[in-house]
Amino acid sequence: MSTTPSPSPSAARPTDPAAVRIGVLAPLTRPGWVEAGQHLLAGIELGTREVNATGGIAGRPLELVVRDTAADPEKAAAAVDELAGQGVAALVGEYHSVVARAAATRADALGLPYLCSSAVLDALTEQPTEWVARLSPPQSRGWRVYADHLLDTGHRRVAVATQPSVYWATGTRVLRDHFAAHGGTVVELDMTELAPTAVCDALLDQRATALLLLVGHPEPAVPIVRAVRRDPRLAGVLLGAPAGQPEFAAWATALGADGTAIPFLRYLPERLSPLGTRAEADLRARLADAPSFVAFEGYDTIVVLAEALRAGGTDRAALAASWPHVEVEGTRGRISFSRTPGIGVRQWTWAPIQVVDRDPAEPDRFRVLRTG
Known part of the structure; x- marks a missing residue:
């Protein structure tokens, strides 16, 4: 395209x-x-x-x-x-x-x-x-669904690679509050200070079992994914992208197999x-x-x-x-x-939410991991 x-x-x-x-x-x-x-x-x-x-x-x-x-x-x-x-x-x-x-x-x-x-x-x-x-x-609803998916799959200590933005900061806050309420921890990696390869060392230092990409696409999201996937010390670390970067074909084109098994949010029933x-x-x-x-x-x-x-x-x-x-x-x-508490605009309250990823066996196919 x-x-x-x-x-x-x-x-x-x-x-x-x-x-x-x-x-x-x-x-x-x-x-x-x-x-x-x-x-x-x-x-x-x-x-x-x-x-x-x-x-x-x-x-x-x-x-x-x-x-x-x-x-x-x-x-x-x-x-x-x-x-x-x-x-x-x-x-x-x-x-x-x-x-x-x-x-x-x-x-x-x-x-x-x-x-x-x-x-x-x-x-x-x-x-x-x-x-x-x-x-x-609203972001608070969708990202809580995403956090529940991580918690239910055993992730209690999660890192977020983030850039300065109201959107990323708000998402980080939603995740941190939700994890804290369930005995989990969210640590923040500032991508204005870290190169993608330095993220790998930070993940080890923080003992995180998952890294969420709260960053722009393709830069620096794609280099971060490549660096983590190629580091044998991080073979068990889950990559995630709640903002939906893997939804589009450009993600699969850029990353191929490296871009699979990365859960993200999409709004389909x-x-x-x-x-x-x-x-x-x-x-x-x-x-x-x-x-x-x-x-x-x-x-x-x-x-x-x-x-x-x-x-x-x-x-x-x-x-x-x-x-x-x-x-x-x-x-x-x-x-x-309708009016939703805490939301200043008229809201479709029950818009559908899914957590999905690209299937490693068939990267053009999406697997539904959770609905909310």
Whole structure:
């Protein structure tokens, strides 16, 4: 798959004066996670095409106005200002949590409805808001499920290789608190100070039985994996990646067999809905690859937004007011929003969670290790 996306048809065509314009945020160039952005956009575009094929919104087609965030919060905030000024009815998308937080904060300030597709940071906004809703589960819930998997498989002393970021710091805190409550320990390895090879010595010094990669992909995640896999002293150490780096094909391409048996989080159910099964086939054809959970999040974003537009119309305030009343079948289950304690945005409370890894015997196959 090309890492330099061509303009999407929905973004490139001239504006239709009758269209309902929707702003889309996605990381489509580096240092953003480009593959995630491509999958997210593929799902959004497929959902849009299907809505338009069935008459659009009261006869008006949806039109996407796509902006590349490149994993830059300031660029995302500027894009929200631009899109709001262009009269979009709503904002959707984004994969990176810190970027989505900047977008959500700006959307809240401007009174622009924002349906966040894929970012998990609990504090998506600093204060409760009626303007923002989210499809992905909050980080605290997903990472506790992940921690339970590690604890249940005998890991009581875990190391995290981490970089400076609100997202990584929040994840580390969730893991540390959960492990401490169950008699376990989490030790932190600062990757601004350690080279990948030095991580191996640190793991031995700390007597850790698992190393979690709370770092960017491909750097420094890929070199860390290679260093640990090639150190015979660490043959029994589990590698993990709760943020989902092994989900995408680029991981398998870069690491081959070294990238297998590394548990990560993804947000899929045990079985897709009938809608999900049909969307999976279309997404596979569109991506020329197996669709990730991010592609399904993108598709579900449009399913939900179309339902909200039908209920609330294109007036921004009315659209935002429709979030708590939406109930619609998505690719991964029935979607509705509610208030979750500690979460400032409308949340799909029971979004599915899995802990999976790539099968060493067949790296393109995923093994489901736990559901939550």
